[in-house]
Amino acid sequence: MAHIGILTSGGDCPGLNAVIRACVLCGIRRSDDTFIGFVDGWRGVLDRNTIDLDWMSVRGISKLGGTILGTSRTNPLGEGGGIEHVRTNLKALGVDVLIAIGGEGTLAAAKILSDAGIPIIGVPKTVDNDLSATDYTFGFDTAVEIATEAIDRLKTTGESHHRCMIAEVMGRNAGWIALHAGMATSAHAILIPEQRSNLAEICEWVQKPFRRGRAPLIVVAEGFISEEMAQPHYARGLDAFNRPRFGGIGERLAPIIEERTGIETRATTLGHIQRGGVPSASDRVLATRLGIAAVGAVHDRDWGSMVAVRATDIVRVNLAEALDSLKTVPQQRYDEAAILFG
Amino acid sequence: MAHIGILTSGGDCPGLNAVIRACVLCGIRRSDDTFIGFVDGWRGVLDRNTIDLDWMSVRGISKLGGTILGTSRTNPLGEGGGIEHVRTNLKALGVDVLIAIGGEGTLAAAKILSDAGIPIIGVPKTVDNDLSATDYTFGFDTAVEIATEAIDRLKTTGESHHRCMIAEVMGRNAGWIALHAGMATSAHAILIPEQRSNLAEICEWVQKPFRRGRAPLIVVAEGFISEEMAQPHYARGLDAFNRPRFGGIGERLAPIIEERTGIETRATTLGHIQRGGVPSASDRVLATRLGIAAVGAVHDRDWGSMVAVRATDIVRVNLAEALDSLKTVPQQRYDEAAILFG
Amino acid sequence: MAHIGILTSGGDCPGLNAVIRACVLCGIRRSDDTFIGFVDGWRGVLDRNTIDLDWMSVRGISKLGGTILGTSRTNPLGEGGGIEHVRTNLKALGVDVLIAIGGEGTLAAAKILSDAGIPIIGVPKTVDNDLSATDYTFGFDTAVEIATEAIDRLKTTGESHHRCMIAEVMGRNAGWIALHAGMATSAHAILIPEQRSNLAEICEWVQKPFRRGRAPLIVVAEGFISEEMAQPHYARGLDAFNRPRFGGIGERLAPIIEERTGIETRATTLGHIQRGGVPSASDRVLATRLGIAAVGAVHDRDWGSMVAVRATDIVRVNLAEALDSLKTVPQQRYDEAAILFG
Amino acid sequence: MAHIGILTSGGDCPGLNAVIRACVLCGIRRSDDTFIGFVDGWRGVLDRNTIDLDWMSVRGISKLGGTILGTSRTNPLGEGGGIEHVRTNLKALGVDVLIAIGGEGTLAAAKILSDAGIPIIGVPKTVDNDLSATDYTFGFDTAVEIATEAIDRLKTTGESHHRCMIAEVMGRNAGWIALHAGMATSAHAILIPEQRSNLAEICEWVQKPFRRGRAPLIVVAEGFISEEMAQPHYARGLDAFNRPRFGGIGERLAPIIEERTGIETRATTLGHIQRGGVPSASDRVLATRLGIAAVGAVHDRDWGSMVAVRATDIVRVNLAEALDSLKTVPQQRYDEAAILFG
Known part of the structure; x- marks a missing residue:
């Protein structure tokens, strides 16, 4: 029986x-754990702003998008924070262990706090699927599904008007969403x-494809830049097209093409439609399994670990491992997709 | 038994x-009509570019977005066209009557051609629902449905991050999509x-709503401008925010708010996702009924008429009537929605 | 400023x-009305079982399926009920007027109570779309949309296996769902x-269609019976096929065909998937408009009226009119669809 | 450059x-392979009934449900077939290698034909996800997604009427769909x-859950039987409830509960809606990758192998391995889900 704090961050x-629901129900049933949720991620830890999480408060939430706890990009180790501040607040609230659900930033902070002796379990979260310690992250499947549905729609307009359609999807540093959504929609190029x-x-x-009578389709990740765009003089050249620098890569490519x-x-x-709303069934299953496993890690007192999926199994990895490197699209996966380009 | 041409325009x-499928199947079954489709709207008429439309060519198409005939914004009365050119080409192809599926521009051209003695039946088409002679146009329901689904998704992100979300939907001159999608998603303002x-x-x-702890949601039609934006000096002022003039109204409003x-x-x-892809069931039913009715008008030799929906009935109106005035959102409908603003 | 009771029944x-949300928000904003909801329809009236309906309690509910008030098939005039019982309980609770949201049974009871001097406003509700005083009822569009999506899926299995697929949809006395879903999915027969x-x-x-190489598709309303099935001797004959009498019409037709x-x-x-879950955008708009109009009728003290949609307008009709006759599919609508059969 | 036959079976x-599209495009681009498709699975092999598969014939098909080749349950080694018959026909058609896409039966036949020296590559296919040599099979994710959406809808009806809802999903021998759909919909029991x-x-x-005020939800796989139903005397007892033996397990459980x-x-x-229609993005990606890998196996002349997914990789396994054992839900996965029952 533990008093467990949960936060969602980023x-x-x-x-x-x-994840939240699975943690709470699993903890209550297995060992009469009690739960509080920190409001708006680490901000709630720093401000001791919490809500009780009981059976009723997680009722029916697993299919709701977003997070009932709220979130923020507050860094617990930044201004107004710090290891001792976190330790003090958790102690004051009687929190035995913190389950931190977040992306790279959150997990890096969790690692530092864990190394300082604060009991923490990590749950990986990134729509972009770019964490190396886990095969997949929840949210990714939903994002790909939403993008695919939207791009399916764009294609009919392209075909009717004999236009090239460019769909810009999320992915600042890793092109996973573009790779999958592009493959699913038979894109002629994935950037x-x-x-x-x-x-x-x-x-x-x-x-x-245009010469074959098809409407060309490009799926581009927001973080893509072309070889030319990486050249300083070309970047200036873009302005000559009178396109604003804040416009996304899709908007920039369209006039050039x-x-x-x-x-x-x-x-x-x-844009934002990719990360909101009802999670896909697959993401709900993954998130639920991770939540259950996080509580398992709590009871094994496996502090400093993160739960992850490997093939069909839920495993635990060290938080350090989780932060090893950004998981980008490997050459082989790109080449596989590129066979079907053009 | 007639030889009927069909085109989709705009x-x-x-x-x-x-619509195309219903015309073809209904004509074949009822009176052994034969059909050709003009490729890319009026362009196909001017170029005598056609495809045969038989039973097989319309198989399974009613749930496909776009148009198998292709479309363009070519004006049949513009450069390279003209009444006699159209008359000659239709005659050369043996076309007894033309079913023109299109928006205001297409129907206006159809009216002029019809007045010049060319047998034409109109079928109204506008995603924006802004044709006054018909209660609804097909495509509108699908657009509202897609927008609503997308906005439902945006809301969860807004709530999790305590942000104001702005969703810009189609509607250059009429706010129907914004009105319906905004009402369906419980928007706090519809512009x-x-x-x-x-x-x-x-x-x-x-x-x-922010003071009540809600994430504010604004649904704005692309054609909205605020009172201030209508002032010349303010329009210049916008540039002071360093926002480009090509950015849509949503992009402009966000930094101001x-x-x-x-x-x-x-x-x-x-954007474009609103007008593509699988039509809603309701739009398929409406489109099918209009197609059947258009063939009925052909057989009644009711040249110069347009088919339309009034309440639950499909009726015929004169093309002239169809062009009377843009159907904008009446004050009463806006006021009804505005009760729930804020 | 009124104290308004709301119930959902059937x-x-x-x-x-x-509807509930629109009533509550509109009443609060317009005239500081207060609201209570009766739990499980008329059962809540008979048992004085209510919940308060304030701003917070209707937050975010317009896209939720079902009813937050619960529902039942309790008849307020049946055993344990009666006009005076209802009158006494409403009085005891200080309810000035009752908004009753329900189908034919509910509206018939509302009519009797209204005639007895109890202030009631009706809101029509039937997934089957069979109320004659209104062009459409909310829920119908969602049901048709769900059925259409499901039947679209069945078709691909039919085509791959060269099977005849039968889809049984709701509609005990009226075939509206079958008519629309069948038309939307290009069914070869609608029963x-x-x-x-x-x-x-x-x-x-x-x-x-099988001879043309297509997989035949039949959409049948649960209330259909064939000419032969109406014959007593044939009904017995069905048992000879060893099919149970509880099997639906689809199950009965399959082996015969x-x-x-x-x-x-x-x-x-x-089955039940047709009546649950997220309402379509169109149904949310209709339901919201009816809710707003119901509160308008309250403030006009237009007791005994029901709100309804006619073409694009929300109107009021007398409850008596609402109960006039079941709105079945007229011959002309069936003939229109039947052109495309086979 | 090879002449490759493709069939879909079961x-x-x-x-x-x-899969078909990926094979054809990949083969054409990589090495100018040519393709024929066998109509209706092994039936097409036995009857030499084929269609040419070129670039155009696979255009836009990756998002279509079903199979453009048709399918059947014909056993190539059964009556009218046999190893030599298959060998002769493939030779006569100049087929260098056969890509057989199918489930356990198809792969077993493929194994026997391969052992007899006929070049075959297998692609695993089962909606039920019960093949042991691959982590997942395409179709499974779509089936779970469809079931989850449908069950989400059933839940609102259950809650409004305070009913127990039972959803019967596919899964004759393995409960994967029930496990995932049940977990995704927070079922109170998964059978x-x-x-x-x-x-x-x-x-x-x-x-x-009923005592907590919830509407109980059971997700049951079609192949489930309770302990009691496994007893011969109870099986007879069921008839006492007057329920027909052809009724599914859901129908049988309802009156008992x-x-x-x-x-x-x-x-x-x-029922059938689970296996038809547009594949999920995830299934399209998996299917496309398997198709590309199958052509890779062809070029490596890796006869008798089957392509499969392991974690995030596409690998090759021996057909023998693929048939080793049915992949059922392991105890540990069931226990994990069962934590949340009740």
């Missing part, structure tokens, strides 16, 4: 509530941060 | 293929071209 | 919560209670 | 077309063929 992500394609080959991927290929081109930025 | 719209709200009241609508209210604000432009 | 229906088709023509509708046509045939009963 | 499954629960504990799982607990109980059998 960008919201479909499945967070399913990801890991692969600095040049404009000539992009235009070739556009022209080839249109000018170079003569094919009418339209960009759509899917 | 922006694509979910339901076009269901439409018909109502020039000012920034002060918009910010009030944002602050009221954030600055004035202090509430973090994010805009999402739904 | 089968659940997507949109009920949107509804209003039209007693015979097995010979049904088999013909199955064989014709398979035997007569030699085409492998499978039936699927969509 | 029950249809979302993702089949994505699978691997676990012979008894009626007393099932009723306990129903009563516990209702009688024992006094809680109104309704069963819904999801």
